[in-house]
Amino acid sequence: KAGVTQTPRYLIKTRGQQVTLSCSPISGHRSVSWYQQTPGQGLQFLFEYFSETQRNKGNFPGRFSGRQFSNSRSEMNVSTLELGDSALYLCASREHSANYGYTFGSGTRLTVV
């Protein structure tokens, strides 16, 4: 079974630009969550999608948005990039009814210059 796939692995963007990151969950997993990981803050929850609907949202500004497609693939978008958005963005998928079994992808390393 293929794991959670995130693309691209690395990205360099300029302040003010926007970026779209992609996450393909494990086959059969319909729930996808996104996290931002920085050295000082650890992993912070961005949002979770299930069946194309956002069911949970963290405390991030509206510049951070996401969506999920009918095949459960998910994208997150960050507009008007700031230097502080430099981070590792991780997504995790799980079977929605599962108590555990969140499987993470390897992440997208975003650097804003």
Add this chain to the structure above:
Amino acid sequence: GQNIDQPTEMTATEGAIVQINCTYQTSGFNGLFWYQQHAGEAPTFLSYNVLDGLEEKGRFSSFLSRSKGYSYLLLKELQMKDSASYLCAVRDNTDKLIFGTGTRLQVFP
């Protein structure tokens, strides 16, 4: 607010035992997770506790006390490959995973 505390760094010797503690205060509790993350890689699932007590899985064990808001991860017979960050996370009452900042473990020969 939501708060999960774990030590920032720990060191240990190959073959030894190390215990990584985690204390939490969250909006509800629906289970506690431990993940291992090697530099530049995805976090990988180690253990899940939802009831009080000890869960053992090979060289790794995890303990939970819900009344104390406390968990620990015990690693036995340490190997060099155990050098990694260990992440404690609590699933709150909205199903979000709330993570601590992680404990970086260095194992020396």
